[in-house]
Amino acid sequence: MTEPQMPTGMPEDPNMPVAGNESAQAAPEKIASTAKNSDAGWERATLEKLATATLVEQRSARRWRNGIRIAWLVFLSVVVWMGLQQSGAPADIATPHTAVVSIRGEIASGNEASADVVVASMRSAFEDQGAKAVVLLINSPGGSPVQAGIINDEIRRLKALHNKPVYAVVEETCASAAYYIAVAADEIYVDKASIVGSIGVLMDGFGFTGLMDKLGVERRLMTAGENKGLLDPFSPQTEKQRAFAQSMLDQIHQQFIAVVKEGRGKRLTETPEVFSGLFWTGQQAIDLGLADKLGNIDYVAREVVKAEEIVDYTRKENVAERLVKRFGASIGDGAVKALRSLPALH
Numbered sequence: 001m002t003e004p005q006m007p008t009g010m011p012e013d014p015n016m017p018v019a020g021n022e023s024a025q026a027a028p029e030k031i032a033s034t035a036k037n038s039d040a041g042w043e044r045a046t047l048e049k050l051a052t053a054t055l056v057e058q059r060s061a062r063r064w065r066n067g068i069r070i071a072w073l074v075f076l077s078v079v080v081w082m083g084l085q086q087s088g089a090p091a092d093i094a095t096p097h098t099a100v101v102s103i104r105g106e107i108a109s110g111n112e113a114s115a116d117v118v119v120a121s122m123r124s125a126f127e128d129q130g131a132k133a134v135v136l137l138i139n140s141p142g143g144s145p146v147q148a149g150i151i152n153d154e155i156r157r158l159k160a161l162h163n164k165p166v167y168a169v170v171e172e173t174c175a176s177a178a179y180y181i182a183v184a185a186d187e188i189y190v191d192k193a194s195i196v197g198s199i200g201v202l203m204d205g206f207g208f209t210g211l212m213d214k215l216g217v218e219r220r221l222m223t224a225g226e227n228k229g230l231l232d233p234f235s236p237q238t239e240k241q242r243a244f245a246q247s248m249l250d251q252i253h254q255q256f257i258a259v260v261k262e263g264r265g266k267r268l269t270e271t272p273e274v275f276s277g278l279f280w281t282g283q284q285a286i287d288l289g290l291a292d293k294l295g296n297i298d299y300v301a302r303e304v305v306k307a308e309e310i311v312d313y314t315r316k317e318n319v320a321e322r323l324v325k326r327f328g329a330s331i332g333d334g335a336v337k338a339l340r341s342l343p344a345l346h
């Protein structure tokens with residue numbers, strides 16, 4: 001009997017690879033290897049691109065920062081240079097001239113018409129040997145009696161020290177604290193339409209107690225000292241506190257009147273209206289003895305001082321100072337608001 005035989009070409013061991021199938025098995029492995037290599041190459045290229053982009057961005061940011069720093073350095077250098085150029089008084093001028101110091105705007109600490117600025121300007125003007133006289137060019141509605149008093153005292157001291165005449169020339173307005181300053185001058189010149197006078201003192205504010213009662217708002221103010229809340233607008237004012245405030249205003253008013261009388265002397269026509277806080281035109285002020293003559297700065301320099309050249313000694317606020325003030329403005333807001341209730345010559 002013939003025994004069955006395995007088919008020709010079939011391996012006896014089923015685990016052995018079949019002849020002719022090696023290339024078929026190798027192909028998927030090559031494809032997988034190629035795909036893996038392709039994926040690795042794509043990831044590497046992507047990472048390289050990301051790294052390159054990051055470096056470019058960092059370089060750009062570094063250049064930008066450096067540019068900003070250089071710009072700030074240039075800016076600060078310009079500010080310092082401009083500050084040095086603009087600060088200080090003009091150098092001594094040998095030729096005879098009329099020295100001018102401007103007093104403009106509200107007379108208050110921290111303003112351009114503060115005692116610090118005006119006094120420093122006046123000292124420079126008086127100390128200049130070429131200045132034949134000092135003219136105060138005034139255009140101000142008034143302000144602090146303290147600042148005005150400091151300026152008035154310094155004018156009289158500098159006049160005696162340097163033996164130079166001082167003239168006040170009024171533009172639009174010379175009222176209250178501004179007039180307090182002007183009376184220290186030897187003569188006061190005005191325009192016929194100038195506003196002059198207002199010899200008085202005021203303290204203003206508001207009271208909201210009635211409105212608070214209507215709205216049902218309770219004020220919870222605690223003080224140590226029965227009069228500590230004297231100027232609080234949300235607390236009622238007692239008759240005693242009102243009398244105290246009025247006595248303080250009256251005292252400052254009498255100081256103001258005494259300064260005016262001393263400065264104007266016999267030229268002043270003393271009537272109750274003159275010291276009542278009223279103000280007058282320039283022509284009326286001359287009639288009342290509050291001013292002397294009509295004239296502007298050119299007229300005074302040419303006809304009175306006899307030195308037509310006019311040199312301004314007013315200290316101007318430079319760029320650097322303005323920047324410093326802006327940075328410090330928010331800090332001082334609270335203090336300024338607190339001082340607004342104090343007496344003022346307006």
